[in-house]
Amino acid sequence: MTDVIMLEAVEIVGLLSTGQLTPHDLLDALEARIALVDPQINALPTHCFERAHAHADRLLQMPLSKRGPLAGLPLPIKDLTDVAGVRSTQGSTIFAQHIPQQSDLLVEHLEAQGAIVYAKSNTPEFGAGANTFNEVFGATRNPRDQTLSVAGSSGGAAAALATGMAWVAHGSDFGGSLRNPASFCNVVGFRPTPGRVARTPGAKIDDLLNVEGPMARTVSDCALLFDAMCGADSRDRLSRDGPGTGAWLAAARSNWRPLRVAYSADLGITPVDPEVAELTKKAALRLADIGVIVEEAHPDFSEAHECFGTLRAYTFAASKAGLLATHREQLKPELVWNIEKGLALSSAELIRAEQQRARMCRNADAFFRQYDLLLCPATIVPPYPVINRFVDSCNGVKFSNYIEWLAIAYAISIVACPAMSLPCGFTGKGLPVGLQIVGRSGDDGRVFAGGRLLEELLQMNTGVPILPFGSGMQ
Numbered sequence: 001m002t003d004v005i006m007l008e009a010v011e012i013v014g015l016l017s018t019g020q021l022t023p024h025d026l027l028d029a030l031e032a033r034i035a036l037v038d039p040q041i042n043a044l045p046t047h048c049f050e051r052a053h054a055h056a057d058r059l060l061q062m063p064l065s066k067r068g069p070l071a072g073l074p075l076p077i078k079d080l081t082d083v084a085g086v087r088s089t090q091g092s093t094i095f096a097q098h099i100p101q102q103s104d105l106l107v108e109h110l111e112a113q114g115a116i117v118y119a120k121s122n123t124p125e126f127g128a129g130a131n132t133f134n135e136v137f138g139a140t141r142n143p144r145d146q147t148l149s150v151a152g153s154s155g156g157a158a159a160a161l162a163t164g165m166a167w168v169a170h171g172s173d174f175g176g177s178l179r180n181p182a183s184f185c186n187v188v189g190f191r192p193t194p195g196r197v198a199r200t201p202g203a204k205i206d207d208l209l210n211v212e213g214p215m216a217r218t219v220s221d222c223a224l225l226f227d228a229m230c231g232a233d234s235r236d237r238l239s240r241d242g243p244g245t246g247a248w249l250a251a252a253r254s255n256w257r258p259l260r261v262a263y264s265a266d267l268g269i270t271p272v273d274p275e276v277a278e279l280t281k282k283a284a285l286r287l288a289d290i291g292v293i294v295e296e297a298h299p300d301f302s303e304a305h306e307c308f309g310t311l312r313a314y315t316f317a318a319s320k321a322g323l324l325a326t327h328r329e330q331l332k333p334e335l336v337w338n339i340e341k342g343l344a345l346s347s348a349e350l351i352r353a354e355q356q357r358a359r360m361c362r363n364a365d366a367f368f369r370q371y372d373l374l375l376c377p378a379t380i381v382p383p384y385p386v387i388n389r390f391v392d393s394c395n396g397v398k399f400s401n402y403i404e405w406l407a408i409a410y411a412i413s414i415v416a417c418p419a420m421s422l423p424c425g426f427t428g429k430g431l432p433v434g435l436q437i438v439g440r441s442g443d444d445g446r447v448f449a450g451g452r453l454l455e456e457l458l459q460m461n462t463g464v465p466i467l468p469f470g471s472g473m474q
Contacts, residue, residue, distance in 0.1 A: 004029045008463045009073060009167040009221035010249075016071035019064055023056035023072035023116050030074055030118060034165050040146060040468040043159035044076055044166075045137040046120035048086045055116050068114025069245060070228050075110070076119040077170050078154055080127050081199070081212075083107050083117050091125040091134035094327050105233050106199040106212050110170070113228040121169060122156030126320065128335050129390055129402055130180045132156055135332075139386050142184060143468045144431060148383040151180035157215050158185035164465030168225040169215045174315075175308065176379070176409025178213050182421035183378040183434025186462055188222045188451070189215045189421045191413070193442050197229045198239035203319040205237055209311060209413050218463045219422070219452040223252040226444075243445075251445030252452045258372035261287060261450075264298035265376065269305065270407040271397040272380045279433045283424035284375040286457040298374065299367040303356040304411040305404065310345060310353035311414075312403065317342025334389070334402045357414055361441075364415040368440035373450050378421035378434035380408055408436070418444040420451045423460045 004012070004026065015021040031049055038044055052074060059072050082088045082100040084107075089095045107117065122132050122140045132155025133139035140155045142148040143163050150159045154171030158181035161169050171178045173191040182189030190213050197212040214225035227249055230242035242248075263284040265277040288294045316338040323331065324339045331339075367374070380394055391405040392398065399405050412419045417438050424435035435454065439447040455462075 005164040013071050026074050027052050037163045041141045041159050043140050043156040044119040045122050046087050052116050052118040070114035074116045074118045075168050076121045076166050077117050079120040079123045089136050091123045093135050093330050096136050104200045124152045125332050127153035142383050149386045151184040153177040155181045158187050161187045161217055171215045172212050174210045176406045179378045179409050179421035184383045186423045186432035187217050190222050191419045193418045194416050195238040195240045198233035198236040208416050219252050219455050223249040223448050252448035254449050256449040260293040260371050261373045262297040262371045263375045267298045267301050267411050269301050271395040275427050276377050276433050279425040280377045280435050283435045299363040301411040307353045307356035308410045313342035361415050374438040376436050378436040382427050382431040412438050416441045418447045420447050422451050423462050
């Protein structure tokens with residue numbers, strides 16, 4: 001089963017589709033791997049293997065051709081998303097014993113596509129803050145140095161992928177929650193164009209900032225899962241039909257090459273660790289080696305901090321104001337601050353934020369008429385100490401709140417563009433750094449194609465999982 005753990009997801013699905021492997025084989029391998037690895041890093045605190053084996057039994061009663069595009073591939077679901085009959089805490093003591101009776105429609109869709117859920121991945125409380133710790137399960141630790149963070153909020157998913165406890169994983173992204181953990185754990189995280197992946201709506205039916213998306217160790221595996229995640233559902237008013245079965249994997253493998261790309265170390269709005277800037281620029285310039293025009297440029301994101309701060313606060317107030325009233329003492333201080341900021345917003349502030357978002361979307365649309373892709377750091381720092389609640393400064397600049405250090409990711413969320421974090425190198429201390437690849441809104445396929453091209457050029461060998469460094473394992 002060790003050999004199975006080392007395979008990529010596209011290979012696993014091929015073996016499942018021909019009957020050379022069964023989902024039970026994979027679940028047994030995962031259970032053994034989790035027992036070996038997870039005590040060191042705490043990525044998958046909730047397991048549901050009995051449910052998973054029962055699902056596998058039902059799937060095996062079907063003909064091979066009817067088992068869906070994932071054919072029985074197991075995957076973990078982020079603990080912000082409900083799975084029927086499985087403890088789903090949202091990283092909060094308020095819901096520490098919550099067992100939903102109905103799955104999120106995203107989970108329903110994935111299971112209909114042949115996915116088998118076997119675990120919930122760790123997340124910060126309600127996904128707030130890019131460091132994966134909570135009062136229910138504790139902190140998830142970085143496999144490359146267990147004193148360091150995996151970022152967040154899809155931190156458990158990223159760490160599970162890096163260590164072979166998952167071949168693919170579900171995550172979500174508001175202000176970088178797929179991209180930051182991918183960068184910190186040396187895996188691939190993809191934030192899609194809003195509406196690609198249907199999910200059960202929350203307090204805001206028209207939420208364009210928060211999206212569900214795939215994570216994996218390679219671009220092709222990420223595209224494989226994205227294919228299975230996509231599709232419309234009438235319960236999600238933003239969702240749209242996808243381009244067809246296998247279209248995103250085909251896009252990743254299309255051999256499309258950009259003609260002209262832009263690189264920016266900071267998008268004009270944030271400090272960046274010099275080593276991160278150096279590594280990401282070096283990675284971007286690999287495209288110049290094959291004849292692509294690479295220029296330093298970025299859209300005007302100068303209003304991003306104010307805009308995102310307002311829209312985020314409004315979203316938290318809409319979804320969590322009731323909990324503030326009834327469970328204030330159980331909410332971490334960053335959440336209390338964010339909810340209270342949202343409740344204090346005036347109509348003038350909301351109008352200004354929407355006008356700012358509209359301007360930045362127009363800026364981005366004009367920019368992508370000149371450039372095929374925008375490249376920049378996925379995260380402005382390498383992994384930081386897990387005991388720090390968040391990054392409070394970078395390169396001599398002090399941040400004003402717990403989310404400002406995420407600007408290089410949340411600027412892209414504002415303009416609803418697809419973006420991928422792709423492993424691109426290691427610092428002098430051996431810590432991973434991710435390159436963010438951004439496309440025009442709706443151009444998800446080009447982001448996958450550009451990501452796979454750079455993956456081939458950079459040769460990071462992310463398809464092979466690691467054991468936690470410093471754990472004494474060999």
